[in-house]
Every structure is written in C-alpha cells, then in structure tokens.
Amino acid sequence: MGRISASVSPEGKLEVLSQREVRTLLDTSARGLYRLFRNCALAVLNSGSHTDDAREIFATYRDFGINLMQRNQGIKLRLENAPDAAFVDGRMIRGIREHLFAVLRDIIYTHNEIQGDPTLDLSIGEHITSAVFHILRNARVLQPGVDPNIVVCWGGHSIGRAEYDYTKEVGYQFGLRGLDVCTGCGPGAMKGPMKGATIGHAKQRIAGGRYIGLTEPGIIASEPPNPIVNELVILPDIEKRLEAFVRIGHGVVIFPGGVGTTEELLYLLGILMHPANAEHQFPLILTGPAQSADYFDAIDRYIATTLGADAQRRYEIVIDDPSAVAHAMKTAMATVKTFRQQGRDAFYFNWQLHIEQDLQAPFEPTHASLAEISLDATQPPHHLAASLRRVFSAIVAGNVKEQGIRAVEEHGPFEIRGERRMLDAMDDLLQRFVDQQRMKLQGDYTPCYRLVG
DSSP: OOEEEEEEOOSSSOOOOOHHHHHHHTOOSTTSSHHHHHHHHHHHHTTTOSOOOHHHHHHHTTTOEEEEEEETTEEEEEEEEEEGGGEETTEEOHHHHHHHHHHHHHHHHIIIIITTOTTOOTTSHHHHHHHHHHHHHHTTOOOTTOOSOEEEEEOOSSOOHHHHHHHHHHHHHHHHTTOEEEEOSSSGGGTHHHHHHHHHHHHTTOTTOOEEEEEOTTTTTTSOOOTTOSEEEEOSSHHHHHHHHHHHOSEEEEOSOOHHHHHHHHHHHHHHTSGGGTTOOOOEEEEEOGGGHHHHHHHHHHHHHHTOHHHHTTOEEEESOHHHHHHHHHHHHHHHHHHHHHTTOOSSSOTTOOOOGGGTSOOOOOHHHHHTOOOOTTSOHHHHHHHHHHHHHHHHHHHHOHHHHHHHHHHOSEEEEOOHHHHHHHHHHHHHHHHTTOSOSSSOOOOSEEEEO
C-alpha cells in the first residue's frame, strides 16, 4: 500500500482555529484530542478499504501522522505517510478533503461547545437532545423551509452483491421521487441507496441532492465514509449518532444487515413502543431482494419472540419491490408533514419524539456492564428493547471496534445472560448471521460473545 505526504488547506469550512484549539488537537497526552483526531482522519483517508477491522487499519498505517499548521492565510493540515488512494496526481480528492475537515470541525466543536459547556449536563435527556441539535446545526445539516423528505437507510456493511444492487435500486426510486438519503455513511447498504439516489436525482434534474452520513469515532475506522456522502457529521458516541438519525429523518428503511442493523432496529422500536410515542408518525419499512426473505423472516420471528406483536405492528416488510418501498415512503411524507404541522414541530428536527434516557445514555460495552443487563419479559417492552439494543451494541463492539476487540482478547467473550427463551431466540438469530457471513467483510468469524442461561 502506497504512502504520500502532503499539505492540505480547507475549502470554505473552518479556515481558522485559535492557538488554544490547535494546542488541544495536537496534545498527545491521555486528556488530549490528538489520538481521536488522528484515527478519525486516517479513517476518512482510508475510504474504500476492504477491511472492517479498525486495528488492522491502524496497524497498517502506524506511521501515519497529522499536524496542524497556522499560516497567514489560515490553517493547513500536514499529512505524513497517508494512504495514497486519497490522492490523484498528488492532490487530495476533493470529497475526501471535505470529509477530513468535517472531522476537524466536529471534534473541535464537540470538545469546546458540548463537552466544555458548563450549562449542558449530558446526564439529562433534554440536554443530550440539545447537544445533538447543536452539533447538527453547527454542521449545517438542519435546513428550515424544506418539506419532510429525508429517508434514513440502515443496513449492513457486509452484504452480498444481490442485496447491494437492491439497495441501489431502492435509492434510485427515492431519487426519482425527490427524496434525500441519510445513512451511517459507510459501505454496503449505507452506500448503495446513496449511489442509486444520485442517478434518480440526475434524471429528474434535481440539483443539490443530499447524501447525509452520520458516524462516530468508535465505528468510523471500520466503516469509513463512502465517497458519495456530501454532508458528513461525526457525533461523539453511538447513542447521539442514533438519536441524530431519528431527529433529522422523516422515515427509516432497513435493508439486510447484521448485529449493527439489529441494534438500530431495536433502538427505534424502543422509541416507537414508548406510550408517549403511540400516535407518532414515523414510517418504518424493512426490505430486501427475494434472496433476503429468510433473513427478514428470522428478524420478524425474533421480534415476535422477544418484544411481541405490538412491536411487529410498528414496521412493514416489503420483499423485492423497490418501487413499492419508495412509493410508500413518499406517500408517508405527507402524513409526517401533517403530523408535524399539527404538533407545531419543526420539519428539520423531530422535537416531539420522546426518547427515554436509557436509550440516550452512552453505553460502554464491558464484561461488567453486560452482567448488569436483564433480559426478561417482566419489564415493559420498550425497556426490554433498550436492554436488547445494548446487548447487540456490545457484540458490534466486540466485532469491529478497537476497544471492544481488545476487551474480548484480554477477558474472553462477552457473557450475555437472560431468560432461556430470550437467549435461544438470540442464539438462533446470531447463528443465522454467522452462516450468512453477515458478521465480517472477510475471514472466518470467531464469536465475541457467549450466551449464559
């Protein structure tokens, strides 16, 4: 793999930084931001990678360095031993440069204005929502005066060709109907809908189509931003990333995926099943090609076993019909608009949606924190959904996140405890994911979890 060293200037974004901000970014101590900044920057430069192992990326480019330089005309980034795939004829690809400075923008803003704001108490749900709002506003993602048209697309980064092509076709149908796309910004089912939408928008001569990518530092290396993303935002953790999706999105489409996609589905069901959201208009469609029918049948049976029929009523499953998916989502946008108008809510940020704090508080997957999770049917379904979501979040961490992989190597697989019925249903679903190679992009999968009844 080739390396290149170069200096890069921002283009229209964050042209200046204070001396204090520069010192903070370059601080290599445990309290400094340098490691976070370096790793996120390397992930962006590694767009198009065919590995989802964060440690492999960091090990491959262990000699990568990044430095901030103050100049008379503004700041510059000096890169040493960067992946040469980010450059063409010695110049950084424009989209990658935009993503690189989005990383800089969001890390600085979150550190100074969110974590450094004494009036924000991030243990309070209302303040967490405000933090998400401010980060998105600072990134200029919130656009007033536009009718609801953002479809959030969730799905796996490790999917087969038929499923990937299907996501492109659905995205194409979205584009033809003037719908914009928001995803987790990575490859696979996060890239396909955006790629299809670009063609649909082009055919309709829609200029300024939006392809919004939301990520967070723990996942960005294993799912680096795809080149179609034209609005990238780095949220500080997975919970704020998930909340950002449902606050700016007007509906969600879920494609085939693995544990990360299941985590997202459980998160959303935990919200929609809350009594405060009983009348909330938020369309949710699960869809894939004919080859994925068994996958969605397994997901549906898992939801029925754990959360019951009320959870199943919150979504629709559409198999092998991209036009029907896009038509349903376009039609639902009118319902969403009416609901927001009646509630005097913004179109650009879903303030009315109630999110319990157990879905907002950052969850650090450790052996100890998993031991505290109770998987039993005696708790309200929306609380059980939140608990299940944490379990799947831990499996994601053990699969692809640097810290989670290291914890499993040092202390053995995460132990998941609960009612036998719950664990049997989870075991069946996870084994299907392994058999269908939905856990990794490449190589054999070694489970990072152990079910204990």
